[in-house]
Amino acid sequence: MYHSFKDNIFVMIKRLAIVLLLLCWGNRSMAQSTELEDERFFIDLSTGLSVNNNSFTDTWDPSPAGHLNFRLPFYAGQLETGLRYIRFNGNAPSEEDSDFHSIYIHLGWNYPINVSSWYQISPTLRFGNHLMLFDESVVFTNNSGTERFVTDQSESEFAYELALQNQIKLRDHWYINATVSYNRTLTFSPLPVTLFSIGITRSFTQPTWLKTFIR
């Protein structure tokens, strides 16, 4: 039982190391970050598809994701918070309907690296709560019917996500974003989902109240 979780931690550490490597690699480009962008905050609206099959996504088929994300300058990088919705339709080995709504509410930090004047990449670490709302609960009953075990219809679990965000400038304030992300929910049997997302980003000048807030 403990091995399973330790595996999770080791996987997380391994992936975090890759992000840190990327971060070090991009450090030289840090100076290219423009002052203008330090004064902006960003809203990303994107949709994504699962791109890597595993036993979880083989059992529960993920619908296209809808993702809303806010980013703003925070210490050396950007603080971000957002919400992603996916509907999972299951062909789980159960008589019950185990379809569920998945809502991932996250907080994260990324480190933007300007590759060119129009292209930026950002290694990102997110963590948050994965809320699962099941269509039905399960009632397990023993043979004689004297004992019942009723499951909850909702469940929350911690999930972390490693992502590489790509941002391509279209014109003033408008960008295309494309992200590859790996999300892992730390349930007993982990729920790994790899997504490729694409969407649009709009930047805004950071209002004074927001600067005060973050301070």
Next chain:
Amino acid sequence: MSLLRAFFLLLTISIASQGYAQKRSATDSLNNAGKMRPNDIIKENKQWNRASTDLFTYWMDSGLYGYYGAQPKILLDGIPVDINYFGWQNVNMLPLFIEDIKKSTSRFIPQVYENSLASAGLINFKTAAVDTGLSFKSSFYIGNESGDPGPFIFDSLKTTPNIDRWGPDGSFSVAYRKANWYAKGLFSFRNHQQTDLISNQRIHITASVLGTNQQYENYKIQTIARSGLFETGYSAENWNVKARALYGEDKNYLFLQAFGREIPTKNKYLQVALEGEYETGNWLFSNRYIGHDKRIGKRFPLHTYIFDWSQTSHTFSSSAKYRGANYSFKPGIIYERLRTEAPGIRQPYNDLATFFLDGRFTVSSFSDFTLHFNIDYDEDQAAESLRFGLPTSFVEEWKIIPELFYSEQLPLRQNSFPYWLSRGYTFADFLDISIDQPLESFNNKLTGVKLTNRFFISDNFSLELEQKVIHHDALNIPWQVVEENEFLDTQPGQFTATREGGTRFEFRAQITNSISGLLRQQFNLQLQNTISGTARYKQYYGQIPETKISYQLDITPVPNLGLSLLASYRSSTEWLEYQALEGVEYKLPSGIPIRPFSGTFHTKTPSFTNIVVSAQKWFWDRRINTQFSVQNLLNQEVRTHTLGAELFTKFNIKLGVTF
């Protein structure tokens, strides 16, 4: 080993950076970013021994009486709050706004503290003064342990039981201050779901056996604590008054040691307090009245058992402190009238009077003599306590404090379940707790000697060494040797409360280092051992870990951001009352078509290392506060009781706002 290396590296850095020294008081330890719930504040002081069956409510031991003896006194701003129900204290039912607790004070030897008798140690939560004008504060907490089944709950071949859920907790506070007058109101609630397999089924079936199976109700196994407070005060130049009303309610699963498992209860506590101080010349006069009403009743209306235990009390205390040039003394009196009503108790009244004297005399330019004496009367019974100390500083960098103490404790002050049974309470009969020999009732008596050495190596670096020997001349140990039951895990066996004796030794070392406001680190080592004693005495103290080691690091790298690391090691303990369960498997009820999922009871809890990392960030000129922490990062088997839930890796989030 790598942790040890990191510690010494930090130690080296700190010694090298003495130029940045800024002295901080030893009690200023509440900057830990992982402080989210009341028990987080208590565990900041590593001297407390703690054990729990649900990881929400804890037995506490100050080193004086163990987990089943008298529990330490809990105080809020110096006023005691008696939330002790037969030795089970749930501090979650205290109206505490965690962010407002600016300091906690712990004491580990018998004394009278702020006009309250605290013969088993104490912890006092001191809140911050109310700001001028109107202020509003609120906070919200939620925690989650990893390892839940997720959607695999629908797959009977893969599903696992859900494990404990934490919170949500919420607190709301409104306060107003104008010049010398202030008022504040506070409401808080805290929730905990006992979903760990080791306790969930037992609690479910116990509740059912005690009456809820009369008509099938699927009660959620959950502890719900609510509390509120209203306080107002006025301070003038040389006098002040304060009035407080406090309410606490706890729908709990009280672990009744005599029963050997949990019992559903609904505990209520109501307190009204009024206190005032007047200073004239060298004298300080303090007076206080506290009225309280506490009750234990049914958790669910369907339950057939009659707990029906209630107690009202009126306590008056008065003291006068005189400060001279080379001496000070403080005589005082506490009078308490108790009315305890429960089935079988024929004489409900107790009149208790405590006389006390504290004194401090300067013996020489480098040494003081301290004295404490109190005598506690319960009608025809009396208990005396005496303490001498000789704090001495031969040089500025070294302080040595030898202390000698003798303490007696009345049976009523032990507030144990067997005490109330000896008064006629019939609840044990209903629970089929078998008592073959009379439960003994007598004064606890202990003698102790303590030697503390404090070395102030530099302005930012201190070392404290302490040795303590306690000899129990008489210690009342309630003991329940449980029997194993297939469905309920335990059922009560033979219950006794006997006179035991023995000697305990404790060694403690603490190294504290701080660099300006940037970094603070503390290393603690505590060794506790039974030197000699009766067989039961040795078995009883097997519940206390012999070795505890901890290292805490708090860093503030930039303003409004705090990071903390706490690594603690605790050696194994042994709960021999549960010998009948050794090696017994616990599992979901038989026949339920879920893949086999079970665990095994062990009287020995494992030793473990628990690593906690936490971060705290303030926003909007510190109006918004966010906290995040991960407990048990290594996912070791963190368990403190044979029947207790295990703490898996756990994530906590807390959000607070202040206006």
